[in-house]
Amino acid sequence: MATVRGIRQVFLDIDGVLMLGELPIPGGTTTVNKLKSLDISVLYVTNTTRKPRRKIHEQLVKLGFHLEEDDIICPAIIAREKIMQMKRPSAALFVNDGVMEDFEGLRIQRRDVGAVVMGDLGDKFSPEILDEIFRLTFSGSSLIALQKNRFWRDQGGLRLDLGPYVAAIEYATGRRADIVGKPSPGFFRGLLERAQAHAASSLMVGDDIEADIHGAQRLGIRTVLVKTGKYDFDFVSRTEITPNAVIPSVADLPKALGIEA
Numbered sequence: 093m094a095t096v097r098g099i100r101q102v103f104l105d106i107d108g109v110l111m112l113g114e115l116p117i118p119g120g121t122t123t124v125n126k127l128k129s130l131d132i133s134v135l136y137v138t139n140t141t142r143k144p145r146r147k148i149h150e151q152l153v154k155l156g157f158h159l160e161e162d163d164i165i166c167p168a169i170i171a172r173e174k175i176m177q178m179k180r181p182s183a184a185l186f187v188n189d190g191v192m193e194d195f196e197g198l199r200i201q202r203r204d205v206g207a208v209v210m211g212d213l214g215d216k217f218s219p220e221i222l223d224e225i226f227r228l229t230f231s232g233s234s235l236i237a238l239q240k241n242r243f244w245r246d247q248g249g250l251r252l253d254l255g256p257y258v259a260a261i262e263y264a265t266g267r268r269a270d271i272v273g274k275p276s277p278g279f280f281r282g283l284l285e286r287a288q289a290h291a292a293s294s295l296m297v298g299d300d301i302e303a304d305i306h307g308a309q310r311l312g313i314r315t316v317l318v319k320t321g322k323y324d325f326d327f328v329s330r331t332e333i334t335p336n337a338v339i340p341s342v343a344d345l346p347k348a349l350g351i352e353a
């Protein structure tokens with residue numbers, strides 16, 4: 093990828109590309125400013141299901157980014173938009189308290205709902221909760237999952253993520269969940285719609301070879317993998333997924349795009 097020609101919008105993953113935990117990864121704001129000076133629009137992308145968009149916006153502003161809250165795309169927001177377009181725009185929410193506010197404006201109830209939303213409930217997943225989700229889905233509500241990750245790691249080691257619980261409901265009901273987070277095609281389609289952009293003129297920059305790179309590639313979006321965040325050489329090699337470019341960090345993006353020598 094030697095030239096910026098043809099790229100009209102860049103989608104930047106947040107965690108692992110622009111920040112690590114609460115800390116900035118150097119070069120993020122400079123890169124964004126350079127892109128914008130060339131009239132390339134920027135949207136910010138995250139798969140987080142524990143923080144509301146307002147909070148992510150506050151964090152980025154604190155780090156020196158100039159953006160609107162609407163410029164951030166996350167699974168809860170995509171789920172909310174999907175539900176708003178339903179005939180019965182109502183939902184039963186089984187999500188982390190942290191993202192509740194992203195569903196504002198929806199009719200939230202526990203019976204006769206258009207959609208059941210499964211999110212990151214962590215320790216709150218109990219047999220009773222799973223039965224409730226099962227019954228609602230079985231009786232005809234759409235099943236929306238904010239993500240379908242298999243597992244994650246905290247200080248105590250590996251833990252079950254949301255995916256196995258979603259799989260349990262799918263198995264019991266014989267129905268498929270609509271996964272709205274990365275790497276689902278729906279997420280990237282939503283992104284292109286929001287940017288009013290074509291895949292061919294878009295670029296996804298991420299640290300996750302599967303969620304960011306493979307997800308975007310399947311829609312024909314060009315990709316750059318950064319070696320910060322969760323990047324792991326051995327894991328990337330095993331996937332046999334090939335991004336258009338691999339760069340040390342977001343600071344190197346202008347150079348990779350041919351914006352600077």
Ligand SMILES: [Mg+2]
Nearest residue numbers: 105107108299
């Ligand atoms: Mg990331």
